[in-house]
Amino acid sequence: MGKSQKIAFWGGLAFVIIAGFVMVGTFLNQESDRARRSVKIAVSQTPLSAPFLIAQNNKLFQKQGIDVSLIPCFGGVACAKSLFDGQVDFATASESVVMFQSFKHDDIRLIASFVESDNDLKLLALKNQNIHSIQDLYGKRVGVIKASASEFYLDSILIANNVTDMAYTKVYLPPQELMNSLLSYQLDAISIWEPYGYKTTISSASDVTNLGLQGIYQLSFNLISRQQLIAELGDETHKVLSALDEAISWIQAHPEEARAIIARQLDVPANQLKWSWDDYVFRLSLGNALLTNLQLQARWAIEKQLVPNQQPDYRSIFASKPFEDALDIKVKTR
Structure with missing residues (x-):
């Protein structure tokens, strides 16, 4: 074999080897892309969702090696x-x-x-309608969001004031419509969460009365899914939690910067966000307090005949493994 032939041989062999590596790399990347599909999370457009917005802004999902899309929605x-x-x-x-x-x-x-808050829900009425107490709601129209914390909060207030038998009309509307219905006098009071409490207060020509009681109800906001989806996603679920946990730590270390980011992403004034920010306790949890709250509310819903007369086993609804995995990884990386 002549010198020129040897050069051609080894050059051709090198080309084949390089091409082979490129093909294998491309195949592996394609397989990786297929395995790591985009994870979609429906996120309520409220400051309660701050850990998700901070995780997205600070690229904490990417840091965990997951592709996450946050899909905005209004209310749980x-x-x-x-x-x-x-x-x-x-x-x-x-x-x-x-x-x-x-x-x-x-x-x-x-x-x-x-996240948890004992002051996110409000029961609001307009003072110029001569509604100054719960008893003044007799015969009135009260707006709530059906099958939500809004409805449970209203009934909790009635129970606390011992007026559960009071005659009034409960009107179901989406959260966006409740405030406008109150301000246009189509409703006499509304049970609503933030930021609508703030928006109602600054938008009303009349002074606004809060008939609610702080601390009577402990709201929690939670990440939920379906059994089959969690099985399909595998370790991506605990990676989402790990990103949220890091986001919460960042919020606690940088509260003013966090508020600025949330205000920008939700397109709300800084004063509006400050209105309720101190009421929020951001932390990852999955414990007995939440379990007890679910059981209590289920008994209430059954008594009100809002649901079938058979309480689910809430212990089986808790998907604890991703939470435990996220905590275990956190401990190991310290």
Whole structure:
């Protein structure tokens, strides 16, 4: 074999080897892309969802090696609907929404709570309508969001004031419509969460009265999914929790910067966010307090004949493994 032939031989062999590596690399990348599909999370457009917005802004999902798309929705009821309509893999919802949905979907799974507040719900009325106390709601029209924390909060206030038999009309509307209906005098009071409490206060020509009681109800916002989806996603679920946990730590270390990011992403004034920010306790949890709250609300819903007369086993609804895996990884990386 001549010198020129040797050069051609070895050059050709090198080309084949390089091409082979390129093909293998491309195949492996394609397989990786297929395995790591985009995870979709329906996220309620409220400051309660701050850990998700911070995780996205600070690229903490990418840091965990997962591709996450946050799908905006208004309220936990709408977010849960996206989940059960097959549009997303996860959703954010209050424990009241989880409770109501558990009577409809036995495959619902509660993965973790990420924030709590004892002052997020308000029962608002206009002072110029001469409504100054719960008793003044006799014969009135009160707006609530059906099958949500809004409805449970209203009934909790009535129970606390010993007026559960008071005659009034409960009107179901989406959260966006409640404020406008109150301000246009189509409703006499509304049970609503933030930021609508703030928006109502600054938008009303009349002074606004809060007939509610702080601390009577402990709202939690939670990450939920379905049993089969959690099985399909594998370790991506605990990676989502790990990103949220890091986001919460960042919020606690940088509260003012966090508020600025949330205000920008939700397109709300800084004063509006400051209105309720101090009421939020951000932390990942999945414990007995949440379990007890779900059981209490389920008994209430059964007594009110809002759901079938058979309480689900909420212990089986808790999907604890992703939460435990996320905590275990956190401990090992310290």
